[in-house]
Amino acid sequence: MQTIAKSARPDRFFVSLITTQSDFQDLCDQIRTAGLVAFDTEFVSETFYRPRLCLLQFSLANGACFGVDPFLVDDLSEWWEIMTDETTTVIVHGGREEIRFCQFATGRRPRLLIDVQVAEGLRSRGFPISYSNLITRVLSRSIQHGKETRTDWQHRPLTQQQLDYALEDVRYLPEVWETQKLSLQKQGRLDWAYAEIDRLIDSVLAEEDREGWVRLPGYGRLSRKEMAVAKALFLWRNSEAERLNRPQRRILRDDLLVELAHRQPKSVRELNMTRDMNRRDYQQYADRMVEIIKEAGELSGDQLPQKPTGTGHPAQDEVLARILGLALANQCQELCLSMTLVATAADLKDFVRWHVFDKRRGPLPRLMEGWRAGVCGQLLADVLDGNVTLRVSDPKSEYPLEFVRDRDGAK
Incomplete structure (x- = not known):
């Protein structure tokens, strides 16, 4: 194990590059004991069928950061077991590739995964958010992210600058999640975050099975x-x-x-x-x-394959979905939610088809399920039923649009 720096303070962190199986086992033991770890990867995807894993990065809540060289540590199965157990919280940022690595290694889904990018979209606008902007927004800190964005992570040996760059991606994640968790609890949205992260995992794993x-x-x-x-x-x-x-x-x-x-x-x-x-x-x-x-x-x-079936109302779908988009954008702004996390254009069209053309029969659209139903389901239904009037209340205000429900005159 190569020690780079050591400090108990989170702004001066302990860094080790792990290159042996025994040191990797010690790290896994530390992670299990801690019960919480931040995780990221560096990989190369341009020249391989599946991305080639080139570095694993970990950060504990005490500020200790570790890089693991998978070219020298052959057996990573202990870590993938941790990622799929029900006792260790694993924190990632934009962790789609980490989910794929886990599924490919084990055939199982991560269990206690927290994606702070998703969590932030449920307490502020601007999803998805970059790592550096997330740190600034949540922790009011500015990070210098180096010049390693074009690094060939297969090349060895890794330089000090490369390792610093890689470990910066996990260094603050435990602190970020601690802050987000308290905020989401106060807003009554913590369960939303858990549900949305589960949905993210489902969507990533479904991509592997989809008819490409x-x-x-x-x-x-x-x-x-x-x-x-x-x-x-x-x-x-x-x-x-x-x-x-x-x-x-x-x-x-x-x-x-x-x-x-x-x-x-x-x-x-x-x-x-x-x-x-x-x-x-x-x-x-x-x-x-x-x-x-x-x-x-x-x-x-x-x-022969079947031709994709159309909706039969493409023009109406498009126009009505755009109107719903205005209502949803206004609602998300008032609730301090990221609209791009709440709904896609396809979600809005699905809602139109279900509510208008299918007469609310058949499977519920995504915007009528879970936390989304409470956020926007009834509002969007009222818009389509003609029970809401849109007007410009104050063009110079932060909320220039106003949606008034005609039935009671309430906003």
């Missing part, structure tokens, strides 16, 4: 037969990328994949007539791609 080909640009404009070809090419590309541990785009770009699905070339010569397909790195797969296109092109009937 449906997110290809231009997929929805293809015919069903063309969709079948796009799906087949996507699955082959994914398998090949995983086998070679390379990014999928290095095997075949998205736009070229969709173009091949549309053209459905019957020979290598026809395939090469598509712009950029004569590149050397693509030519090694030319015969195989032609085979895949032929096989998928022979599918029919129920074997």
Whole structure:
């Protein structure tokens, strides 16, 4: 274990770079005893199928900070077990990649995860918020984040500056969460934070299981037969990328994949007539791609993917959702909530379809579930029912818009 600096004060912190399995085990024991730890990672994703983990960073509430070199510490399973147990609170900032690393290592979800970026969106406006801005907003401190944003984290040895930069990302997180937690408790929003972080974890894990080909640009404009070809090419590309541990785009770009699905070339010569397909790195797969296109092109009937179904009211959805967006923006401003955390444009359109066109039948939209229902559900319903009047109360005030419920004249 390489000691960098030591102090019990949070503004002068103890830093160690852990490079042995025994020291890593000692760290895990400390984390279990403490019951709370901040966590972050540095990784490289540009040249691999999955991001390559290059450094793990930890910070305890006493100010001690640790970096773990995964190139020298082979077995990280003890940490992933901690992250999935029900006794240790793990604090992250924008922790989508940390969730993925945990799921990939264990097949399980983090249990007591706290994402301070999400928590901040429930007590102030401006989600998502950068780490440096978060520290300034919550702790009234300014941090110097160095010049390591372009660092190749695979390179060894790590410099002092690189380690300082990496550990700065976890240094203040325990203190940030302590402040946020007290604030959210006073506002009655702590349960909102827990629920929203659980939803974040669900969404990240769902991305791993989602049918990735449906997110290809231009997929929805293809015919069903063309969709079948796009799906087949996507699955082959994914398998090949995983086998070679390379990014999928290095095997075949998205736009070229969709173009091949549309053209459905019957020979290598026809395939090469598509712009950029004569590149050397693509030519090694030319015969195989032609085979895949032929096989998928022979599918029919129920074997073909279904076309995405439209709502039938696209123009109305768009206009009414924009009106709801104004009402929601005003509500979030008054409640000091980040609108981008409360709802997306798709959420507002879903609400319109459910309330207006489905007559409130079927599954509840997200804006009528949990804490969101209390924040905006009834307001949005009143707007769509014509029970709310929008007016400009004072153009120069912080809250220039006013939404008046016609039934009782109350705001």
